[in-house]
Amino acid sequence: MKNKKSFVIGMCTLFALSTTLISCNDDSEVKLANLNVSINTSESFSGVSTDNIYVYLENTTSQGKDSVLTNVDGVATFLDMAPGTYNLSCMKSLTAQEASEASGYYEAITLNGTKSNISLFGGVDSVDELVLDGKPSSSLVIKEFYYSGANDPSWGIMFKDQFIEIYNNSAEVVYADGLYLASIVPQRNGSSADDVISTLSFEEFVYADKIAQVPGSGTDNPIQPGESIVIAFDAIDWTDNGVKDFSVDLSSADFELYAIDWLESLGRTGSTWFDLDNADVPNMNMVYLNVENYGFYSFNSTGASVAILRCDETPSEIITDPESSDSNPIYYTKLNVADVIDGIDMLANADAGAYKKLPASIDAGFNFVEGSSYTSLSVSRKVAKTMTDGRIIYQDTNNSSEDFEAGNVFE
Ligand SMILES: [Ca+2]
Ligand SMILES: [Ca+2]
DSSP: OOOOOOEEOSOGGGGTTOTTSOOOOTTOEEOOEEEEEEEEEOGGGTTOOOSSOEEEEEETTTOOEEEEEOOTTSEEEEEEEOSEEEEEEEEEEEOHHHHHHHHSBOSOEEEEEEEEEEEEOTTOEEEEEEEEBOOOSOOEEEEEEEOSOOOOTTOSSTTTTOEEEEEEOSSSOEEOTTOEEEEEEOOOOSSSTTOOOOOSOOSSEEEEEEEEEOOSSSSSSEEOTTOEEEEESSOOBTTTTSOTTTOOBOTTOSEEOOOHHHHHHTTOOOOTTTOOOOTTSOBOEEEEESOSSSOOOOOOTTOOEEEEEOOSSOOOOEEEOTTSOSSSOOEEEEEEGGGEEEEEEBOSSTTOGGGOOSOTTTOSSOBOOTTSSSSOEEEEEOEEEEOTTSOEEEOBSSOHHHHEEEEETTO
């Protein structure tokens, strides 16, 4: 901070009303001002350290700027400032780890605190406050994923009750319109002794065998902060036939995965046994199914990886699985890792890490449910923080080993 000694002003009449000023002679010396600025954090970032942060004080007339570091109590003290009007500001950059510990949002973020047009009066010690806050861009997260299928002894449900829940983890409205939901492959996940580890590179691209898209023109499907949407494979009340201890009621799902009409429009055939259509639940727009006939958009019940994405153009680049045979080629659509908003690797068991198909930038770990398929177990994201208004922020460290836990889907 500059060392301010005195501030002489000719227009002393400006300050004539201040009782703290000394008498006003031709070259009178105007008393200077002191200011203590306390830095606090918004509720979202409570716990972030406020010491050793530069606080800037800018004179709105001269644009002269001073800066002072906060002490261990988060207070910056400006001494001997000229009376006048000032703008206050401070900022602090958090690493992804620091942001995660404070807020639950795992991404590097810059917090800012500003206040405009504060007045300093000569001879008066003032106090003020700045609140550090920031808006994370990570907004939609996979909150719950149920791929395993129902532990239903009658085998009436199988995996028809699969669903995924996508949650708005931010403080802003997010529109689901146009969001892509991709089943990430290869499906080999360590559940079979015949599974081979893929030779595909998962750094820049990931690969899908099924892609669907949330319908809408941009603002038709708002997700409020702390709210979510459920996308069901078959939007049926699966608890209806005395099987409520095994499954869930999906009849009020927000969207449904239904492929038959789309397949038939392409001259292909769907599956009326597995793929049901609740007329009251809007259908996702089908984009890609790698099975020519009798296909449907479900998830692999022995362990499924999934991603949500936003893409500038509809993904359309097809590749062949290098581990598939010439006589029975398996096709995938290539997706840019940079387009992925959230994704999780759910594999067969604790020993299946070699079958990961998402890069560490999206999911540094993996998770699973005990027993693999037909367990009535889903994986759910852990709670990171509950705001005073009740809004929950879910833990998102881009590591499903840490962020998710398995539990009964019907509880
Ligand atoms: Ca369906
Ligand atoms: Ca429907």
